[in-house]
Amino acid sequence: MNILVVEDHFLVRMSMKIVLQELYSQASIDESDSFDHAIARMRGNAYDLILLDIELPGGQGTGMVGRIRQFQPETPILVCSAADEQQNALAFIAAGANGFLSKTAEKSETIKAIMTVVKKSRYVSQAVQERLLDVATYGKQKRTRPFGIKSLSGREREITELLIAGKWVKEIAAHLDIQSNTVSTYKARIFEKLGVDNVIDLAAKIREPEIPERP
Numbered sequence: 001m002n003i004l005v006v007e008d009h010f011l012v013r014m015s016m017k018i019v020l021q022e023l024y025s026q027a028s029i030d031e032s033d034s035f036d037h038a039i040a041r042m043r044g045n046a047y048d049l050i051l052l053d054i055e056l057p058g059g060q061g062t063g064m065v066g067r068i069r070q071f072q073p074e075t076p077i078l079v080c081s082a083a084d085e086q087q088n089a090l091a092f093i094a095a096g097a098n099g100f101l102s103k104t105a106e107k108s109e110t111i112k113a114i115m116t117v118v119k120k121s122r123y124v125s126q127a128v129q130e131r132l133l134d135v136a137t138y139g140k141q142k143r144t145r146p147f148g149i150k151s152l153s154g155r156e157r158e159i160t161e162l163l164i165a166g167k168w169v170k171e172i173a174a175h176l177d178i179q180s181n182t183v184s185t186y187k188a189r190i191f192e193k194l195g196v197d198n199v200i201d202l203a204a205k206i207r208e209p210e211i212p213e214r215p
Helices: 010-023 035-044 063-071 085-095 107-118 125-141 156-166 169-176 180-195 199-207
Strands: 001-007 026-033 049-052 076-080 100-101
Touching: 001 010, 010 026, 010 107, 026 035, 026 100, 035 063, 049 063, 063 085, 063 100, 076 085, 076 107, 085 100, 085 125, 085 199, 100 107, 156 169, 156 180, 156 199, 169 180, 180 199
Parallel strands: 001 026, 001 049, 049 076, 076 100
Antiparallel strands: none
16 A cells, blocks of 8 residues: 655654554555655655645645646545634535545544545544534525625625635635735625635525515
């Protein structure tokens, strides 16, 4: 079994390797501390599992998954990150990753996540699964909005669509040719107008049908 660990922090890489070696004692484990170096390894090696951090030198947000798929189209990818899983897990899964694991996860959950994606199944934590259920029933249970979708400006709607598509602030800034802090300002304004505090709730709010105002 060939495994690639893409992580820029030495101690985290070593911890991942310890868990992997316990699970797969005969595995060959390669390491990369940047995304560019990881891609270089993928050009000449076939891997059975890739563990991917999302905040590392050369990283491209959700775009990293598509880039990896150019060289490893069928390899299970488990994203391992300290970033908020509630806001990032679904975006990376939608981009083609097999699972998302928080770096705060216990050993038992880490093992479960690895074994799940190796079987080419999808993995997200119980907390994210419960959040998905909340989103699924959100439209039936809640029909109030502080302002409503119509209160968004054209630029705010444009940024809203990109956020829901899983784009990061830096990606949106590059796409729209504006500053990252400008995107962050728009994002905060959108969240305030619609009464949400994360992208999952934002997506649910956008999909929720408008309730017409009484005359």
